[in-house]
Amino acid sequence: MTAIEVLSRIFDYETFRPGQLEVIESLQAGDDVIATLPTGAGKSLCYQIPALMSEGLTVVITPLLSLMEDQVNNLKKRGVKRVAAINSFNTRDERQKIIASFSTLKLLYLSPEIIQESWMIDHLKSRTIAYVVVDEAHCVSQWGHEFRPDYLKISPVVHRLGQPTLLLLTATLTPDVKQDILKHFANFSFIEHIYPIDRENISFVVEKMASRQAKDQQLLQWATDFFVPSLVYFSSKKEAERLSHWLSAHLPHRNIAYYHSELDKKDRLLIQTQFIAGDLDLVCATSAFGMGVDKPDIRLIIHYHMPTQLESFIQEVGRAGRDGKHSVSATLLGPHDFQIPEHLIENELPDESVIDKLYQTLFSSESTSFDLMEWANALGLNEVNYRFIKNYLENKQIINDNKDINKTRIQPQLFTEWKIQIRKRQRFKRQKLMDIYQFLTTEDCLRQALYQPFQTVVRPSKWGCCSSCGFQLTDFTPTILEQSNLQLTWEEKLKQKLLPHRMTN
Amino acid sequence: MFEWLCLHGLNQINGDRTLSAFYHIMTGKRSIQTIQDTRLYQLEKYYHVLPALDRHKYDELILSFESKNWIKKIADQKVIVTEKGRAFLTNNPVSAVNHLLEGLEYYLVAPIFIARFELAVQTYTHLSMNQHAFDPIQQATDVQQFIKQHYHLHRSNLNDWLTQLYQRIHKYLLPFQACYAEIFVERLTAYQSSGQSIQQLTAKHQLSNEDVELILLGLYHQLIKQIEQSSDDLLGSFVLLNHQEDGLKLTRTAAITSRYLARGFDIEAIATHRNLKQSTIEDHLVEICYHRSQFDIRPYVTEAAEELILAAIDERHTYKVATIKQALNDTVSYLAIRLVLAKIYHRKKH
Numbered sequence: 001m002t003a004i005e006v007l008s009r010i011f012d013y014e015t016f017r018p019g020q021l022e023v024i025e026s027l028q029a030g031d032d033v034i035a036t037l038p039t040g041a042g043k044s045l046c047y048q049i050p051a052l053m054s055e056g057l058t059v060v061i062t063p064l065l066s067l068m069e070d071q072v073n074n075l076k077k078r079g080v081k082r083v084a085a086i087n088s089f090n091t092r093d094e095r096q097k098i099i100a101s102f103s104t105l106k107l108l109y110l111s112p113e114i115i116q117e118s119w120m121i122d123h124l125k126s127r128t129i130a131y132v133v134v135d136e137a138h139c140v141s142q143w144g145h146e147f148r149p150d151y152l153k154i155s156p157v158v159h160r161l162g163q164p165t166l167l168l169l170t171a172t173l174t175p176d177v178k179q180d181i182l183k184h185f186a187n188f189s190f191i192e193h194i195y196p197i198d199r200e201n202i203s204f205v206v207e208k209m210a211s212r213q214a215k216d217q218q219l220l221q222w223a224t225d226f227f228v229p230s231l232v233y234f235s236s237k238k239e240a241e242r243l244s245h246w247l248s249a250h251l252p253h254r255n256i257a258y259y260h261s262e263l264d265k266k267d268r269l270l271i272q273t274q275f276i277a278g279d280l281d282l283v284c285a286t287s288a289f290g291m292g293v294d295k296p297d298i299r300l301i302i303h304y305h306m307p308t309q310l311e312s313f314i315q316e317v318g319r320a321g322r323d324g325k326h327s328v329s330a331t332l333l334g335p336h337d338f339q340i341p342e343h344l345i346e347n348e349l350p351d352e353s354v355i356d357k358l359y360q361t362l363f364s365s366e367s368t369s370f371d372l373m374e375w376a377n378a379l380g381l382n383e384v385n386y387r388f389i390k391n392y393l394e395n396k397q398i399i400n401d402n403k404d405i406n407k408t409r410i411q412p413q414l415f416t417e418w419k420i421q422i423r424k425r426q427r428f429k430r431q432k433l434m435d436i437y438q439f440l441t442t443e444d445c446l447r448q449a450l451y452q453p454f455q456t457v458v459r460p461s462k463w464g465c466c467s468s469c470g471f472q473l474t475d476f477t478p479t480i481l482e483q484s485n486l487q488l489t490w491e492e493k494l495k496q497k498l499l500p501h502r503m504t505n
Numbered sequence: 506m507f508e509w510l511c512l513h514g515l516n517q518i519n520g521d522r523t524l525s526a527f528y529h530i531m532t533g534k535r536s537i538q539t540i541q542d543t544r545l546y547q548l549e550k551y552y553h554v555l556p557a558l559d560r561h562k563y564d565e566l567i568l569s570f571e572s573k574n575w576i577k578k579i580a581d582q583k584v585i586v587t588e589k590g591r592a593f594l595t596n597n598p599v600s601a602v603n604h605l606l607e608g609l610e611y612y613l614v615a616p617i618f619i620a621r622f623e624l625a626v627q628t629y630t631h632l633s634m635n636q637h638a639f640d641p642i643q644q645a646t647d648v649q650q651f652i653k654q655h656y657h658l659h660r661s662n663l664n665d666w667l668t669q670l671y672q673r674i675h676k677y678l679l680p681f682q683a684c685y686a687e688i689f690v691e692r693l694t695a696y697q698s699s700g701q702s703i704q705q706l707t708a709k710h711q712l713s714n715e716d717v718e719l720i721l722l723g724l725y726h727q728l729i730k731q732i733e734q735s736s737d738d739l740l741g742s743f744v745l746l747n748h749q750e751d752g753l754k755l756t757r758t759a760a761i762t763s764r765y766l767a768r769g770f771d772i773e774a775i776a777t778h779r780n781l782k783q784s785t786i787e788d789h790l791v792e793i794c795y796h797r798s799q800f801d802i803r804p805y806v807t808e809a810a811e812e813l814i815l816a817a818i819d820e821r822h823t824y825k826v827a828t829i830k831q832a833l834n835d836t837v838s839y840l841a842i843r844l845v846l847a848k849i850y851h852r853k854k855h
Contacts, residue, residue: 077638094646248708257705264557266642267702273640274699490687491675497695498626498671501633501664 019195032166035193036173047133056130060109068109085109112150129164137168141180149391172311198451201321204466205330215332228299228478230282235305244284259285296323299478303331308341309432326463345429350385352419359415369403507715516586517546521825523582528563531555537792553612605723620648621743630696642694673739762789787840794847806841814845
């Protein structure tokens with residue numbers, strides 16, 4: 001089978017989107033590739049197709065657990081059964097099942113922590129590795145918007161696997177991040193496939209609001225004016241719920257729901273499916289929503305709260321208008337909105353006093369071993385903080401995997417350097433926040449301000465550029481959804497659900 | 506209903522235990538203490554009926570009870586229901602849903618049955634329309650495995666099976682109020698008709714999340730009951746568990762203790778052999794006693810001691826172990842009191 005045949009037979013597409021075939025062909029020629037493709041351009045097909053066409057095993061490293069599951073389910077749905085995902089959430093049973101079928105796997109998704117474990121490396125060494133894919137490759141860089149220390153350990157592992165063909169993938173790549181990544185994978189020579197991430201069919205609107213009440217009213221106005229598939233992003237679960245209820249109360253004809261990480265798995269899946277199927281037309285969501293939601297006709301993306309960096313904003317608005325039709329990104333900017341992400345940033349890294357305490361504890365410890373997890377729990381540190389600390393301690397060989405303390409490494413200057421590093425990182429995060437704030441408050445072209453950091457040329461818009469360039473929401477004339485107002489009894493509904501084969505005529 | 510249920514629970518416990526006790530019962534904590542409490546206070550119907558209940562939500566409800574003067578604090582974390590609260594309970598007689606619940610009876614079967622049922626509806630309605638690609642609503646592999654096997658038996662007459670299922674469920678739902686039937690039906694995911702989430706059902710029917718969950722669970726409990734009572738139900742195989750895990754089985758560790766007892770070991774000897782504390786073995790004894798109405802407590806409680814304990818319970822109107830012990834000036838052991846309480850439980854049951 002050729003690549004195009006795999007595309008149509010398994011994935012049900014007739015043609016490749018820009019960039020896909022180029023990446024596939026480079027990989028199949030044995031070249032290492034670094035690629036950026038816009039969100040929704042089918043990044044995963046770039047490696048899934050060569051993986052299915054090759055003899056060996058393809059390993060995909062991705063930090064996003066939900067994405068792993070979505071991809072595995074999606075492939076299984078299409079009849080590709082020899083796929084699996086291993087991450088820290090697998091049960092022992094699940095893991096054993098995967099290991100038992102290891103020799104027949106074609107595609108294996110791994111979290112960056114798992115690929116470093118020696119038992120995993122041993123298993124991988126027993127197979128011929130066709131490709132190693134590093135998804136969200138910007139996580140390698142200190143200057144990426146989502147630095148993940150575990151990513152720094154990927155390149156040594158790839159070496160130990162005998163240098164298989166490598167694919168680095170990301171949606172957004174600034175020049176400094178790219179440089180960092182290339183430095184990190186210095187032993188590889190990459191072919192670059194960099195595709196523009198700007199979206200010609202999306203118009204941008206930023207509306208400055210005086211208060212929370214004013215934001216609520218404006219949101220209601222937009223939801224009233226535009227009966228189209230819409231997504232509203234929030235940074236708080238509570239607010240997402242509040243406005244979902246509020247909008248539902250005011251707009252009984254619309255089907256509205258909220259979505260965040262605290263809903264149980266089944267309900268999350270239901271809401272995604274309903275939104276894709278059109279049973280829901282507006283979802284109030286946190287950033288947890290969207291991964292794996294491939295809905296072509298989302299017309300309106302509203303940011304009730306701003307995200308903490310441009311990259312997230314680009315990802316989120318990128319979910320609009322994948323069918324190429326005119327769509328709008330509208331952001332509500334309140335007077336105090338800057339403080340919410342500020343607060344989020346503070347929670348992301350441990351406080352300096354925590355580092356001081358840790359030094360004290362280790363320094364005065366008489367035991368030769370140290371249980372960091374226990375210590376972190378006692379202090380009430382969150383998971384992100386814990387992983388951050390664990391990584392540093394292991395990297396600097398202060399503590400090894402086996403919880404043994406290396407007394408000679410407990411030097412004050414190592415801990416001082418660490419605090420400086422944290423301060424730097426916080427400064428960097430604040431800078432990112434400043435960037436998006438400047439973007440949202442600029443008087444100049446929003447499209448230019450958003451995409452310029454990521455690509456040299458920004459293409460003009462197809463239907464209307466942005467609120468700075470004179471676009472207004474009154475210019476937006478999308479196809480309005482039709483209302484179905486059938487009131488069925490439960491008996492009719494039961495019949496419809498259980499006996500679809502009798503309902504067709 | 507949720508409100509009624511919580512107040513009812515507190516009323517049954519009557520200040521003998523802390524507020525956590527009923528929370529643990531509703532969330533189905535698998536500790537010996539909770540299972541004993543469930544039985545002692547006759548709250549079997551409500552064991553494990555809201556496994557995901559948020560503690561804050563429970564605490565908030567308790568606060569609202571307090572502000573309505575429905576409950577009165579008698580000690581830290583202990584409350585009794587006031588006259589006003591009792592009036593609420595009697596004036597709002599047990600709502601229909603509370604009659605439907607059979608928590609302790611079905612807490613192991615129900616989740617498995619529901620998962621299988623939902624996946625069968627989704628899978629078969631899709632297959633009957635020749636749709637082979639869909640996102641399975643149930644991800645657990647053993648559930649998927651079950652449906653796979655079931656499908657092989659019915660693949661040639663799938664449409665007939667669905668017609669029978671329609672008749673089965675229609676007949677089952679008919680006696681209930683329309684709102685209940687509607688919630689049950691709307692929750693189902695089928696071909697081109699995805700189920701409603703709890704939040705959607707909540708908004709549509711103007712109920713709380715907990716009420717919707719209790720209604721769904723209650724309807725499933727009664728359905729399972731019907732299926733179990735019939736010898737040839739269409740859904741008969743859906744209630745059979747693979748590894749026969751009986752809901753009323755002893756915890757593993759208590760079962761081991763029970764085997765030692767059968768071989769004539771006493772508490773001390775078992776503790777030494779198993780390298781466990783004596784008090785742990787005593788816990789096992791109490792658990793075993795709750796399970797077996799025929800359990801002989803005489804080796805551990807003399808007839809005279811039992812009489813004393815029973816008298817103290819009558820006099821003080823309490824099941825609180827510590828209070829009873831105090832009333833008897835510490836002349837009887839905790840173990841003796843707990844075993845007598847277990848016996849009372851069996852007597853009440855009959």
